[in-house]
Amino acid sequence: MDGAKSRKTAGRHKDHDERRETGMSGVGSEASGDASGGELKLHITETIQSLTRDLQNEMKSLKADLKRELADFKDEFGNDFKKEFNNFRSEVNQKLQTVAEDVRDHGARMIEVEKRIEEVESANTELKNALLHTLKHQKLLRAQLTDLEGRSRHNNVRIYGIKEGAEGTSMIHFIDSFLKKELGLENNTDLQIQRAHRSLGPKPQNEEVSRSILVNFQRYDVKDRILKTAWSKKITFEGRAVTVAHDLPTEVNNKLREYKDIKKVLKEKQIRFQTPYPAKMRIHWESGPRTYNNAAEVREDMNKRGFQVEPRQTPEISWEQRLARSVHWNRVDGGCSTRAREKLEAFRRQPD
Missing domain, CATH: 1.20.5 (Single alpha-helices involved in coiled-coils or other helix-helix interfaces)
Known part of the structure; x- marks a missing residue:
């Protein structure tokens, strides 16, 4: 026991010394x-x-x-x-x-x-x-x-509606007898026909179509009397209507064709009109007659007056x-x- 105490005491002294040294x-x-x-x-x-x-x-x-x-x-x-x-x-x-x-x-x-x-x-x-x-x-x-x-054709007339071949061998004799018969002229009347022939061109194949006949008179008064008489009567040949008209130049005829629809309207309205030479138109309105130089003037005036006239398609x-x-x-x-x-x-x- 003493030994253990002495060892503990010695240990404490040792620790104290170590701490002090430390x-x-x-x-x-x-x-x-x-x-x-x-x-x-x-x-x-x-x-x-x-x-x-x-x-x-x-x-x-x-x-x-x-x-x-x-x-x-x-x-x-x-x-x-x-x-x-x-x-x-x-x-x-x-x-x-x-x-x-x-x-x-x-x-x-x-x-x-x-x-x-x-x-x-x-x-x-x-x-x-x-x-x-x-x-x-x-x-x-x-x-x-x-x-x-036109002056060279002044004494000419054209006859439409006589079939081809009806004139026989002499056109002048045929036309002379035809006019005297259809117009009621005396047989001894001298028409003084200078020339008579078909219009130039080939003979048509269709028998229903015929060329016009051109007749030249020596005197204008005879030609004028023939026209007026023919226009006052209805002429036929073998059941076909025959028309007698002036022989006009081609240019004048082309201008007159432009009045075709105008003439139709005037006839329907029973308005008197004329086509003086060369290609004018005189219309007798209620206000008085008026002369136009071409178809365009007529169309314009008629449209203003209330008439329906169509203009030309290609002027x-x-x-x-x-x-x-x-x-x-x-x-x-x-x-x-x-x-x-x-x-x-x-x-x-x-x-x-």
Whole structure:
């Protein structure tokens, strides 16, 4: 027991001594630790200062390098830009010189074109005036020719409705006896027929169709008496109606055909009308007679009066109207080049 106590006592003394030694060593460690911390802070401060100086030196070096590189880039870029600009200016000058030459060439060609256009305009105007004069003169000659043709047919009549071959061997004897019989003339009446024949053209294959018979009288009064008598009677031949009419020029007949629908309306309304030579129409209205020069005038007036007359589907266009439609401009004094210069004067740049 005593031994155990003595061992415990000895252990406590040992622990106390260890703690005291430990405390003594701790005090020494703290003193040495304070000395080491100061050195560390000083070392860190020196290291930071060194790094700062190195960084500042590197920044200065980098700044100097950047300035040097920027200066080199500036010089290089300036040289390259000047070189490219000089090349570009040379190309532009060369192209401008080419364009200027083209403009001068085009200007010379335009002057030549203007001159030729002016000549064409002058020639076209002269040709147009000459053509209009020729058409006017041709129209006058045609009217005179139609008048002469109508006068040459003044003593003629045309007979429609007598079948082919009925005249036998002598057309004059057949017509003489036919007119005397159908018109109730005396046998000893001298009709003074100069010529009688079928209208020119091939004989029709259809027997129901026959060519008209042209009869020429020596005297106009005999022809006029035959017409008036024939118009006052109903003439037939072998059961077919026969018509006696004036022998008119083709142009006059074409104009008279334009009155066909007009005549139909006037007959339905029982309005008296006449067709004086060459191709006019005289209508006896309640207000008095009125003469029209062509079918267009009649249609226009009848439509105004309330009569329904349809216009022609394809109205005839004169050559004068066609010529006017084909040329949409008229030449004025001064010529093409003069007018062009006058218009370009408005765009001339005024000096500063």
